[in-house]
Amino acid sequence: MMVKKVGLIGWPVAHSISPAMHQAAFQALGLHDWRYELAPIPPDIVRQGLRALRDEGGFIGVNVTIPLKQAVMPYVRPDEQARAVGAVNTIDFRDNSGMNTDVDGFLDDLAAHGIAVAGERVIVLGAGGAARAAAYGLARAGAEVIIVNRTFSRAQDLAASLASSAGLQHITAQTLDEAAEQGARLVVNCTSAGMWPQVEETPWIEGVPFPAGAAAYDMVYRPSVTRFMRQVEASGGQAIGGLGMLVRQGAASFARWTGQTPPLEVMFGAARAALASSG
Ligand code: ATR
Secondary structure: OOOEEEEEEEOOOOOOOHHHHHHHHHHHOOOOOEEEEEEEOOHHHHHHHHHHHHHHOOEEEEEEOOOOOOOOHHHOEEOHHHHHHOOOOEEEOOOOEEEOHHHHHHHHHHHHOOOOOOOOEEEEEOOOHHHHHHHHHHHHOOOEEEEEOOOHHHHHHHHHHHHHHOOOOOEEEOOHHHHHHHOOOEEEEOOOOOOOOOOOOOOOOOOOOOOOOOEEEEOOOOOOOOHHHHHHHHOOOOEEOOHHHHHHHHHHHHHHHHOOOOOHHHHHHHHHHHHHHOO
């Protein structure tokens, strides 16, 4: 039996729940010759690492995580979406293409929760890679995007960069006070504040009223309920954690590599179990 290998590159990758999620999906579909393996690659040898996995390792494709999502760009053929986001999270070595399934994972999960963003104001908290993917996806879906960040100049830079590189309108930077006062349909946390083990942090400054009627999406999935989500719920808003985005970006990668419809419920179950057992 010729084993078909895919996996995860990053530095480090040890605590990922992706292997559990993908292995469960392979098993559910009877894809017994497929394996999902962790492949740590230090940032200074990305090019050699990719070549080794493809040429000697026999890998069909990989997921890409921190800190390599930007670093792999010169060595693959990024599709339009990956180029606009400036980051690749999925590679298919068969044609050396690079994709970004984080964007669709996020938009699909919003839709699954009944949140439509077209024509709505959406506040994006953060100005790093995760915020860039979210702002791009939201603007593409027709939202008016307000970027808010602890370091305001980075919010301004991100808004300007998306407007010029991706040709997206309706992306501006505001302070948290301004943005909150003007209201929004949705607030998305794309910062690392509140992520385990810094569970007491939050990107929402205490004392700033949460916009009435707004829902919140927290890209953080560990812990499953963050301090930010508790703040939102205390003010009467709906708060959604980031597990669904994680599962759906993985499902999109799985579909690309295997050509099969991903078993979403199996992947959700495996992801929840892996998170529960890792504390
Ligand atoms: P990524 O690529 O994963 O988005 P990043 O580029 O390091 O990571 O960006 C992290 C984001 O989280 C930044 O927007 C950062 O704010 P600054 O630009 O001011 O550094 C934000 N962030 C991290 N910790 C935070 C905290 N405790 N409160 C608010 N924002 C925080």
